Amino acid sequence: MDVDPRAVAAAVRRTDSASDERIAVDCPEPSPLHDAVGCIRPEMGLRTRTALARAGRTRGLETPYDEELRETRRELDAIAVETEPLESHRERVTEAEAAVEQARIRAAEARGRVRERSESGLDPAPAESELDDALQTLSEAETDAIAARQAYERDRRRQRERRDRRERRFRLEERVANLERQARSHLVDRLRDEFRGVLSRVPGATVTDEPAEPFEVDSVTAALAVAHLGDISAPVVVGIDRFGSAVAASAWLEAPVLYI
């Protein structure tokens, strides 16, 4: 059967997209580490530092930033940002005020016609009734515009309150991101030497000795090293030919393997 390793990995991760209907995998919930190195194939990409930090987490490593991180995330969750859109009335107020302008012009014209007819000795009555209508329309348009303006102002005030909340949220998000960066680099620092040491032992690695730039090695070698260092319980999809067998792959990764 010809299957794409990515489709198998999608089945392991139970993501709907890119999954192959022929495949179903019943297995433990994949960890964030599995997201990074759970599908090893020749053309894979890898953010090695991030993956290495995740491997450290699977081994229960902690950082001095964890407590603040948990607290900040809790604070962040507590601030709800409204998803319900706020009707801003921008369009309504513009249209209502334009309608008033129009009605004003029409009323002035009607008034002009009444005057004209009177001055030229004609019966002003027909023009007068037209003027009454125009004035009635104007008064309605004005009422409407006042209501629209009030709604607009009220929503501007509500927008401002919502933005205050967004501002607080934004700052917390920034703090979380900073703490995550710090925690990650703490974990990477702790695991750097171990990672460097394991690289030359990775099956099929072209790396000899301990490379000076361990994060520059090819993605497959890095992924195999990271997966070896971390604890993985969901099956790793292996789509490369560096191992002779599924057993050999499983022995290196110390994890269940789907060998393709």
Place this chain on the structure above:
Amino acid sequence: MLLVIAYSREARQSLRNVCRSHDESVIRRFGRVALFEATEFGAFQALRLREKHGEAIQLEQTVPFNEFESVRPDVREAVAAYEDRETPFLPYEQFQTGSDLPSPTEMKERDLPSG
């Protein structure tokens, strides 16, 4: 000018991208705030951001500030007098007490003419 403020990390990223690719329509950018030129194209870029990020993008249009138009003379006189004071650490509140200068409370209650 058009004032554009981003209220989320994603919105800030988009704002950065717009500023980078449309340098000529951006007058200034400070972190997650930018001033776009008041042209249709500036508005186009600003509205694109709001279309994408909704309320996480705030848009305002700024107007040049002319104090001779918007502020009564008393306030301008108060500014000159206070900046010219001899005791640098004297708060304005105390400085104006007993004088004809407007009090902070009085000034807080008066809005500037809009527009």
